[in-house]
Amino acid sequence: xxxxxxARTNRLSLTFAALLTGVGCGAPPPIDKQLETLxxxxxxxxxxxxxxxxxxxxxxxxxxxxxRADEAFQQAxxxxxxxxxxxxxxxxxxxxxxxxxxxxxxLESEVGS
Amino acid sequence: MKKxxxxxxxxxxxxxxxxxxxxxxxxxxxxxxxxxxxxxxxxLGTTSLAILMEMTGRLAAVSQRSxxxxxxxxxxxxxxxxxxxxxFVVSLLVVISEIGGxxxxxxxxxxxxxxxxxIPTALVGWFLLWRGNFTIVExxxxxxxxxxxxxxxGALKLHPVWPTLGRALLPSLPSHDRARYWYLxxxxxxxxxxxxxxxxxxxxxxxxxxxxxxLGVNRVTAGMGNVFGGVLAIASLVTAALVFAPRGIxxxxxxxxxxxxxxxxxxxxxxFFIMTLxxxxxxxxxxxxxxxAYLLAQGLGWNWSENLKPGKxxxxxxSYTVLILLASLxxxxxxxxxTLTNISMVATAASLPVTVxxxxxxxxxGDLLNTHVNGWPSNxxxxxIALLSVVLLVAAxxxxxxxxG
Numbered sequence: 015x016x017x018x019x020x021a022r023t024n025r026l027s028l029t030f031a032a033l034l035t036g037v038g039c040g041a042p043p044p045i046d047k048q049l050e051t052l053x054x055x056x057x058x059x060x061x062x063x064x065x066x067x068x069x070x071x072x073x074x075x076x077x078x079x080x081x082r083a084d085e086a087f088q089q090a091x092x093x094x095x096x097x098x099x100x101x102x103x104x105x106x107x108x109x110x111x112x113x114x115x116x117x118x119x120x121l122e123s124e125v126g127s
Numbered sequence: 128m129k130k131x132x133x134x135x136x137x138x139x140x141x142x143x144x145x146x147x148x149x150x151x152x153x154x155x156x157x158x159x160x161x162x163x164x165x166x167x168x169x170x171l172g173t174t175s176l177a178i179l180m181e182m183t184g185r186l187a188a189v190s191q192r193s194x195x196x197x198x199x200x201x202x203x204x205x206x207x208x209x210x211x212x213x214x215f216v217v218s219l220l221v222v223i224s225e226i227g228g229x230x231x232x233x234x235x236x237x238x239x240x241x242x243x244x245x246i247p248t249a250l251v252g253w254f255l256l257w258r259g260n261f262t263i264v265e266x267x268x269x270x271x272x273x274x275x276x277x278x279x280x281g282a283l284k285l286h287p288v289w290p291t292l293g294r295a296l297l298p299s300l301p302s303h304d305r306a307r308y309w310y311l312x313x314x315x316x317x318x319x320x321x322x323x324x325x326x327x328x329x330x331x332x333x334x335x336x337x338x339x340x341x342l343g344v345n346r347v348t349a350g351m352g353n354v355f356g357g358v359l360a361i362a363s364l365v366t367a368a369l370v371f372a373p374r375g376i377x378x379x380x381x382x383x384x385x386x387x388x389x390x391x392x393x394x395x396x397x398x399f400f401i402m403t404l405x406x407x408x409x410x411x412x413x414x415x416x417x418x419x420a421y422l423l424a425q426g427l428g429w430n431w432s433e434n435l436k437p438g439k440x441x442x443x444x445x446s447y448t449v450l451i452l453l454a455s456l457x458x459x460x461x462x463x464x465x466t467l468t469n470i471s472m473v474a475t476a477a478s479l480p481v482t483v484x485x486x487x488x489x490x491x492x493g494d495l496l497n498t499h500v501n502g503w504p505s506n507x508x509x510x511x512i513a514l515l516s517v518v519l520l521v522a523a524x525x526x527x528x529x530x531x532g
Contacts, residue, residue: 050375050377051377051379053375054375054376054377054379057374057375057376058383058386060374061370061376061386061390062386065386068393069393070389070390070392070393070394070396070397071385071386071397072394074236074237075235075382075385075397077238078234078235078238079382079383082379082382082383086379
């Protein structure tokens with residue numbers, strides 16, 4: 015988990031990036047983009063688990079990947095609800111969040127953290 | 128014999144110096160999202176850069192003046208302010224991204240957050256600039272940058288589908304997500320044709336005391352060096368296309384990219400990736416900071432040379448000192464290096480006309496180049512690059528808004 019000072023600078027960074035990219039208008043990304051991002055991080059966790067199992071990546075690196083996936087999970091958890099306008103959207107969102115949570119846990123048990 | 132040694136060194140320098148934070152990130156993003164399809168953009172970018180480097184190198188070798196110097200002299204101080212400001216701003220953004228790349232490499236190796244590495248990176252870089260000379264900056268980091276060849280080894284081990292890759296070297300339209308495709312194309316072009324590359328090359332020709340006798344060396348260095356460098360960038364795209372695209376992985380954070388080499392090459396691949404990111408970004412940090420300092424010094428008529436003691440060109444030395452420390456601050460406060468990289472590559476692409484269009488005038492100036500002015504094939508190539516730069520200027524901001532998210 016991020017420390018408060020890290021969270022503050024992270025927020026500053028995201029605000030600056032949003033201003034620069036012109037997306038600082040408050041609306042969360044569309045649901046399909048968020049689902050894509052969640053699926054991408056789920057696949058990243060699965061690949062990291064596989065590569066760690068094969069001895070190709072260090073625990074230090076796997077832990078960093080886990081932390082970044084966790085950040086993506088936390089971010090999507092707070093925004094995806096606003097983008098899900100139908101029951102089907104909500105069901106897909108819940109399934110995608112669940113898949114990523116499971117993949118993060120599997121990597122954690124693989125690296126023993 | 129000495130000439131051939133210079134050619135070999137020049138080519139090696141170009142290979143090691145081609146890959147940096149922008150080309151690694153944008154190639155990986157392109158490969159992950161569109162497979163091999165964006166390979167043609169790397170061919171276009173590499174060819175354009177080779178042409179621009181050959182011309183600015185020839186201009187410096189024959190006229191014994193740098194491109195920045197001639198921009199001010201031939202077009203006047205008022206006009207010169209336009210490329211000065213544009214190149215200064217985009218190069219500063221790029222150098223911030225490069226420091227971010229070094230910091231991420233150190234984070235991957237140690238687990239210590241990238242923010243803690245930004246200022247130490249700047250201090251070590253400044254120390255090398257202050258105490259070292261042009262040879263150390265140009266050749267030292269570039270020779271170490273040969274570790275980037277691991278991308279080519281990784282790509283070969285993944286067994287790319289050669290006919291499909293061959294077809295991707297020709298332009299094609301995307302089947303999905305057009306805005307994102309063209310956004311990545313512009314980012315890749317920005318990473319390939321950065322103005323600092325040919326401004327640094329032009330100043331380097333004078334630092335290395337090139338004359339008319341070096342025109343052959345210049346041609347081979349600009350041509351072959353960029354071809355080999357371009358091959359490495361394509362290898363980066365290919366590894367991402369073969370590791371990420373089939374699994375549906377998009378590159379949202381730098382940390383993910385290391386998996387492209389850890390997959391085909393195992394633990395050694397992870398180590399090579401970290402070394403490549405560290406060495407190439409650190410080398411580029413020094414080159415870009417010097418390129419901006421050269422631009423300021425040459426444009427404003429100050430004493431300049433990385434081979435002089437700082438006391439002999441105090442304003443030049445002060446410029447790179449302030450720049451490198453300033454550029455470390457955004458990373459030190461935690462700005463996301465990948466977001467900054469993407470923004471800086473698009474901004475770089477948008478800034479190209481102000482340095483490319485004036486070059487077409489200078490390269491046809493008989494007073495400067497005598498018999499070495501451009502022939503019609505070179506002029507045709509330059510007109511195409513100038514048109515491309517105008518298209519990039521017009522398209523960059525709308526694509527950043529539509530496809531940058």
